[in-house]
Amino acid sequence: MSVAWLEQVRWSEAGLVPVIAQDAHSGRVLMLAWMNREALLETARSGQAVYWSRSRGRLWRKGESSGHRQQVVDIRLDCDGDAILLQVEQRGGIACHTGRESCFYRGLRDEAWQTLDAVIKSPDEIYSS
Amino acid sequence: MSVAWLEQVRWSEAGLVPVIAQDAHSGRVLMLAWMNREALLETARSGQAVYWSRSRGRLWRKGESSGHRQQVVDIRLDCDGDAILLQVEQRGGIACHTGRESCFYRGLRDEAWQTLDAVIKSPDEIYSS
Numbered sequence: 001m002s003v004a005w006l007e008q009v010r011w012s013e014a015g016l017v018p019v020i021a022q023d024a025h026s027g028r029v030l031m032l033a034w035m036n037r038e039a040l041l042e043t044a045r046s047g048q049a050v051y052w053s054r055s056r057g058r059l060w061r062k063g064e065s066s067g068h069r070q071q072v073v074d075i076r077l078d079c080d081g082d083a084i085l086l087q088v089e090q091r092g093g094i095a096c097h098t099g100r101e102s103c104f105y106r107g108l109r110d111e112a113w114q115t116l117d118a119v120i121k122s123p124d125e126i127y128s129s
Numbered sequence: 130m131s132v133a134w135l136e137q138v139r140w141s142e143a144g145l146v147p148v149i150a151q152d153a154h155s156g157r158v159l160m161l162a163w164m165n166r167e168a169l170l171e172t173a174r175s176g177q178a179v180y181w182s183r184s185r186g187r188l189w190r191k192g193e194s195s196g197h198r199q200q201v202v203d204i205r206l207d208c209d210g211d212a213i214l215l216q217v218e219q220r221g222g223i224a225c226h227t228g229r230e231s232c233f234y235r236g237l238r239d240e241a242w243q244t245l246d247a248v249i250k251s252p253d254e255i256y257s258s
Contacts, residue, residue, distance in 0.1 A: 003240070004240070004241070005237060005240055005241055005242055008242055018147050018161060020149055020158055020161060022158055027156030027157075028156075029149055029151055029158065029214050031207065031212075032147060032149060032207060032212035044237060074236055074237075075236065075237040076233040076234075076235060076236050076237070076245075077233070077235045077236075077237070077242050078160065078161060078232040078233050078235075079225050079226065079227055079229075079232045079234070079235075080232070083160075083161035083232075083233075085158050085233040096208050097208065098208055100208075103207040103208045103209070103212075104205040104206070104207050104212075104214040105205070105208070106205060106206045106207075106208075107203055107204065107205050107206075108134060108173060108203075108204040108205070108206070111132070111133070111134055112133070112134055113134055113137055113206050116205075
């Protein structure tokens with residue numbers, strides 16, 4: 001893979017870059033995940049968000065088990081070249097494995113992280129099929 | 130610093146966490162930066178975004194040289210505890226050192242990163258005083 005635009009990304013020593021997924025319609029920041037070169041290339045070519053799962057050590061085609069795929073509307077690179085922003089159409093309106101719209105559902109209130117967003121669909125339902 | 134909520138963040142081996150700054154009004158994702166414990170604590174207590182500059186190896190009080198401070202409206206933690214989202218009021222409407230609203234001003238077009246956003250104020254002007 002000697003794709004010029006891919007090499008303009010400043011990959012970490014581990015060959016990864018942090019990626020923000022933002023809902024193209026609501027503007028809500030949905031999640032932060034990681035990509036390696038292969039994930040970013042597949043994302044760009046397929047138009048579906050593909051990440052690198054650090055915990056599982058493999059490509060993670062977002063929605064592969066939940067159905068909550070992300071169709072990519074735009075891919076942006078930051079000034080330093082070491083962070084990426086995706087604008088996505090979030091299938092099901094749920095990005096988080098907890099069944100919430102966004103993974104950022106806890107807010108700092110009175111020196112504690114409090115859950116502020118409701119579950120839209122229970123994980124049992126999401127991952128049952 | 131044995132603050133309970135601070136220890137609920139899953140700090141990297143280097144003691145850092147990635148932080149997304151989003152404009153509280155426009156919803157625009159402005160930048161991705163990093164914090165250590167000290168930066169997050171000072172951010173929470175002062176209400177002004179403080180990051181850890183990996184290149185300079187020191188705390189970076191956003192806006193210290195540009196004046197483009199970020200007043201923090203909300204601090205959120207993601208489901209895995211390893212990413213933070215700030216809602217901020219961006220002083221001057223400029224987050225990027227290039228003089229643009231957002232650091233994510235380059236988009237992937239025809240297999241190349243193209244500059245899509247205009248400079249609001251030249252860096253010469255921003256950093257002259």
